[in-house]
Structures are given as structure tokens and as C-alpha cells.
Amino acid sequence: MNFLPVSIDIERESILIIGGGHVAIHKIESLEKFTQNIKVIALEVVDEIRERGFIDIVEKAYEPRDLKGHLLVYAATNNHELNSQIRADALNYRCLVNVVDKPSNCDFISPAIYKKDPMTVAVSSNGENVYAAINWRNKIKELGENGELPEVKTKEESRF
Ligand SMILES: C[C@@]1(CC(=O)O)c2cc3[nH]c(cc4nc(cc5[nH]c(cc(n2)[C@H]1CCC(=O)O)[C@@](C)(CC(=O)O)[C@@H]5CCC(=O)O)C(CC(=O)O)=C4CCC(=O)O)c(CCC(=O)O)c3CC(=O)O
Numbered sequence: 001m002n003f004l005p006v007s008i009d010i011e012r013e014s015i016l017i018i019g020g021g022h023v024a025i026h027k028i029e030s031l032e033k034f035t036q037n038i039k040v041i042a043l044e045v046v047d048e049i050r051e052r053g054f055i056d057i058v059e060k061a062y063e064p065r066d067l068k069g070h071l072l073v074y075a076a077t078n079n080h081e082l083n084s085q086i087r088a089d090a091l092n093y094r095c096l097v098n099v100v101d102k103p104s105n106c107d108f109i110s111p112a113i114y115k116k117d118p119m120t121v122a123v124s125s126n127g128e129n130v131y132a133a134i135n136w137r138n139k140i141k142e143l144g145e146n147g148e149l150p151e152v153k154t155k156e157e158s159r160f
Pocket residue numbers: 026027030098099100101102103108109110111112113123124125126127128129130131133134
């Protein structure tokens with residue numbers, strides 16, 4: 001596996017999550033710091049997703065055509081075969097898919113994020129050790145909360 005970190009403009013994107021359980025909530029907790037343009041398709045959706053109010057929820061079984069028009073897709077069902085099938089289907093729709101139960105079958109993976117406007121830190125272990133990524137992020141967050149990261153000044157003042 002070899003994942004390149006990039007920052008994607010999602011201003012005009014609707015992000016699709018297939019599956020509405022605990023892992024879907026995880027993904028939403030990161031995504032909602034950046035966008036409310038999120039759609040969830042699942043047989044059943046947990047209350048924590050419903051309570052958010054801004055999420056477009058469709059309670060039904062996944063079908064390949066659901067992928068149409070979505071750049072970023074999270075295959076987050078509890079069905080291993082279905083999650084892999086979603087990535088295979090996505091080849092016909094130009095989507096990038098995060099398969100939550102198989103790092104080696106992902107177009108992209110979700111880093112551990114610390115966001116303090118306008119700065120974002122995203123830590124990844126290249127999909128190899130999610131707990132190490134979370135530990136590093138927590139350490140960076142601690143530095144940020146304790147005022148130990150460089151102050152963000154204007155662009156001119158920040159020049160090297
Ligand atoms: C590869 C990746 C794919 C992807 O999902 O993109 C992946 C895969 C897997 N995670 C597993 C378990 C857990 N993951 C979390 C949490 C997070 N997982 C995230 C990312 C990633 N997880 C990607 C790699 C990122 C990298 O490169 O390092 C974070 C950082 C970001 C996010 O999800 O948004 C988010 C922290 C959110 C935050 O704190 O901000 C927790 C903790 C918790 O649930 O609270 C548990 C324990 C759950 C429990 O114990 O029940 C397992 C099960 C196998 C195992 O346990 O060994 C797999 C499958 C596997 O590794 O095979």
C-alpha cells in the first residue's frame with residue numbers, strides 16, 4: 001500500500017456513506033468538520049446519525065447506481081463482500097472508495113485529523129496501524145491546545 005496525502009476541495013461534492021452503523025458515525029465525526037453535504041444509504045441507520053438533522057438519509061439496500069455523482073464513497077457496511085463489491089462497482093462511476101474493513105482494497109483511507117482553523121493536520125500510518133495514527137494525532141492536538149505550535153500569523157508575516 002502507498003497512500004498519497006492530498007487536500008481535496010469538496011465544496012461542490014456530496015459525500016456518500018453506504019452503511020449507517022458505528023463506523024459510519026466515525027466517518028461522519030471527521031467529515032462534519034469540513035462539510036454537511038453528506039448522504040447515508042443503509043438498511044438501518046443508528047439514532048446518532050439521524051439526530052444530526054443535516055444528513056440526507058435513504059433507508060434501503062445498496063444498489064450500484066447509488067454511486068452516480070459521488071466523488072468520495074465510504075463502503076461502511078458490516079458485509080465484507082458487499083464492501084468490496086462497492087469498490088468494484090465504483091470503477092464504472094469514477095468514484096474513490098474507502099473500504100472500511102480492508103485497507104488494501106481502498107482508493108483512499110481516512111487519516112486521524114486535528115483541525116484548528118485555518119490549519120489541518122492529517123496523520124496516517126499508510127493503513128498499517130490506525131492506533132499509531134491516532135496516538136500521533138492526539139500528541140499534536142495536545143501541543144495545539146497547549147499553545148505549543150507556532151502561532152498562525154498572516155501569510156506575509158509567516159514567510160521563511
Ligand atoms: C485503514 C483504515 C481504513 C479507513 O477506515 O480509512 C482503518 C481501518 C481499521 N480501523 C479499525 C479499528 C478502529 N479504527 C478506529 C478509529 C479510526 N480509524 C481511522 C482510520 C482508519 N482505520 C484507516 C487507517 C488510517 C491510517 O492510515 O492510519 C480513523 C483514524 C479516521 C476515521 O475513521 O475517520 C479513526 C479515528 C478517528 C478519530 O479519532 O478522529 C478505532 C477507534 C474507535 O473506534 O474509537 C478502532 C477500534 C475499534 C474497536 O476496537 O472496536 C479496524 C479494525 C481492525 C483492528 O482493530 O485491528 C480497521 C481494519 C483494518 O485495519 O484492517
